[in-house]
Amino acid sequence: MSMFRLLVAGLFVALAFDTATAIADDSPHLGKPISEVDIKRWDITVLPDGSNLPPGSGTAAQGAKLYVDKGCSLCHGENGKGGPNPTLVGNPSLTADGIASPKTIANFWAWPTTLFDYIRRAMPWHAPQTLSDDEVYALCAYLFAANNLIPVNEEMNAQTLPKVNMPNHDNFIIKFPDRI
Amino acid sequence: MSRRQRGDGPPLEFVAGNGLLHRRALLGGGIVFAGAFGSGAPLTGAAAEPLQEPEWSLMPGDVTPVLQKPSRFEANVVRTLSNPKGDARTQHARAPLQMLEGTITPNALHFTILHSGIPDIDPAQHVLVIHGMVKQPLEYSVDALLRYPMVTRKHFVECGGNSAPMFSPVPIQATVQALHGLSSCAEWTGVPLSTLLDEAGVDPKAIWLIAEGADSLAVSRSVPMKKAYDDAMIALYQNGERLMPGNGYPMRLLLPGYEGNMNIKFLRRLKAVDQPAMTYYESRNYSPLLPGGKAYKFYFVNEVKSFITRPSFGCSLSGPGFYEISGLAYSGTGRIDKVLVSADGGKSWGEAAIEGPVCPRAFTRFRMPWRWDGRPTVLTSRAWDESGAVQPLRADFIAARGEAKKVPNVLGFPNQHYNSLTSWGIDASGEIKHVYV
Incomplete structure (x- = not known):
């Protein structure tokens, strides 16, 4: 192919690309601009690095009382030992019952932030998003302490909670690394 | 003279053990069985009862509803519920795939899992x-x-x-x-x-x-x-x-x-x-535990899978003769490329007919003509997809992923992401059991 033809072909490609770009930019744009301030009430995702944890704090002693007062034991049993829904306190072996061994906070969960995120968004089951941030911190402190993951008197807050050491943290294999 | 012998097509072509027939028997005008339904002298009706008019043919039918429902004779084609009273836990509704055909699940029968019930959402406010x-x-x-x-x-x-x-x-x-x-x-x-x-x-x-x-x-x-x-x-x-x-x-x-x-x-x-x-679900439920105590995370894909829906457990064969084996194959990594079916527990395999158009990451229906000789047999299927992925044999799958030590509750989840084979054992009386091969 001559240089001239190459140039002409290149020009056509460029023109075609420009047209395509123009069409792509012709998106409907029917979304209403909104500010992060207005999204704040919904923006409850806590990331493993602790970002988006709210201000506030709580202790295991406060959490133990809340566990009873908020009806947590109805589903998870007294002292988190298990009921109709998963056991919250206990550290069973991950191999004793083979691949069906129970997964608990202490023996399986890789990140402490998962607990705060899930309690805040979903619990208690019959009245989600009714707990204050202090109460969520307190319940996390209670469950971490009951599982011997923190000293019983350690306060949970935005600085301490992400640093809780989860023993099973390094026992995960990414199944499909190419898809991330 | 039997009906089949009067056909003009080639004789029955067996492709694998225990009566699996070439898929051509189902395709392109039905080479094998064409004669049975085509030209040829009418059969005598001497043994048949004279036809009568049923009552529904002798009076006008029901008023047309705004929203159709299936026939009352199909009332058993429903989902099964794990938590019918809506207790404070997850509700599963399983689709009756063995009673459906084709590749589309009707909306009323589509499986659902709700972790805290179905929210009643006003679309004007969502x-x-x-x-x-x-x-x-x-x-x-x-x-x-x-x-x-x-x-x-x-x-x-x-x-x-x-x-x-x-x-x-x-x-x-x-x-x-x-x-x-x-x-x-x-x-x-x-x-x-x-x-x-x-x-x-x-x-x-x-x-x-x-x-x-x-x-x-x-x-x-x-x-x-x-x-x-x-x-x-x-x-x-x-x-x-x-x-x-x-x-x-x-x-x-x-x-x-x-x-x-x-x-x-x-x-x-x-x-x-x-x-x-x-999040909770990716950290706990959908991180499958492996033998030895490690676990997979980010197990996004539902890998290539197939299972025979008919015949299957819950029905029985009414005697030797022709049956169509029908099943579903699908893969999260692309189009189904081929499905093999075995009627002898995996000793020999024949390629099933696949109905197109075959869509990526979609149910694909496979069919296999089969002439059962009335002896005990084991039916199973195995699928491949366009990426080259193949449904693992059970021994290989269990070696890699393990199995539960105890028999789990059928509604339970001892582990996740099973995509190995499903096999149906058929005894001489036509009863069907779930078996492993």
Whole structure:
């Protein structure tokens, strides 16, 4: 192919690309601009690095009382030992019952932030998003302490909670690394 | 003279042991059986009863309803419920796949899993917010999204825990519905997610998207931005009508081929971030435990799978002779390429007929003509997809993934992501049992 033809072909490609770009930019744009301030009430995702944890704090002693007062034991049993829904306190072996061994906070969960995120968004089951941030911190402190993951008197807050050491943290294999 | 002998076609062509016939017997005019239905002298009707008019042919029928329901004679074709009283735990509804044909699951029968019931969402008040690492956070009403250019695609959705009873150390005697009913396939219509992400202007450093629903648990999963830009859809329609409430009305995230739980229903928020959130469901339920105590995480894909739906446990064969073996195959990594069927427990295999068009990440129906000689036999199927992935044999699968030590509850989830074979043993009386080969 001559240089001239190459140039002409290149020009056509460029023109075609420009047209395509123009069409792509012709998106409907029917979304209403909104500010992060207005999204704040919904923006409850806590990331493993602790970002988006709210201000506030709580202790295991406060959490133990809340566990009873908020009806947590109805589903998870007294002292988190298990009921109709998963056991919250206990550290069973991950191999004793083979691949069906129970997964608990202490023996399986890789990140402490998962607990705060899930309690805040979903619990208690019959009245989600009714707990204050202090109460969520307190319940996390209670469950971490009951599982011997923190000293019983350690306060949970935005600085301490992400640093809780989860023993099973390094026992995960990414199944499909190419898809991330 | 038998009917078959009068046919003009070639003789029966067996392709594998115990009576599996070449798939041509089903295709292109039915080479083998053409003569039975085509030309030739009429058979004598001497043995038949004279026909009578049934009562429904002698009077006008019912008034036409606005919304059709199946015949009252099909009342057993329903989903099975794990939590019919709605106790404070998850509710599973399994699809009766062994009683359905083709590749589309009717909306009323599509499987659903609800972790805290079905929210009663007013679409006029529901919005979808896209925010986080974007140039401009945006809020979309349902009406706004309904104005967008849409795409229609046929895809299966399958729970990552579907087929969990197959981890049992002994075969659990249960129907396809009980074993594999947390899987369904629909024609989904909606807005490509990439369109909306481009409007918001996603920061290239945001490699994850946190999706969240408007249900009372605000079920949330981390989705790789790669998938969001590849073929993800904000689905608004299911088999031509708006989504069923249990399937995510008024909108859901559809991630073709990825485990059902990631396809967030009642979708209300997408946050672009630079790390996965490690939400409850990805941290616990959908990180399958491996033998030895390690676990997989980010097991996004439902890998290539197939199972015979007919004949299967729950029915029996009425005697030797011709049967069509029918089943479903699908893969989260592409189109089904071929399905092999065995009638001798895996000793010999014949290639099943696959009905097209074969869509990627969609139910694909396979069929195999079969002449049962009345002796005990084991039927099984094995699928390949276009990526080269093959359904693992059970011995290989169990060697890699393990099996439960105790027989689990058929409704339980001892582990996740089973995609090995399913086999049906048939005894001389035609009774069908679930077996392992």
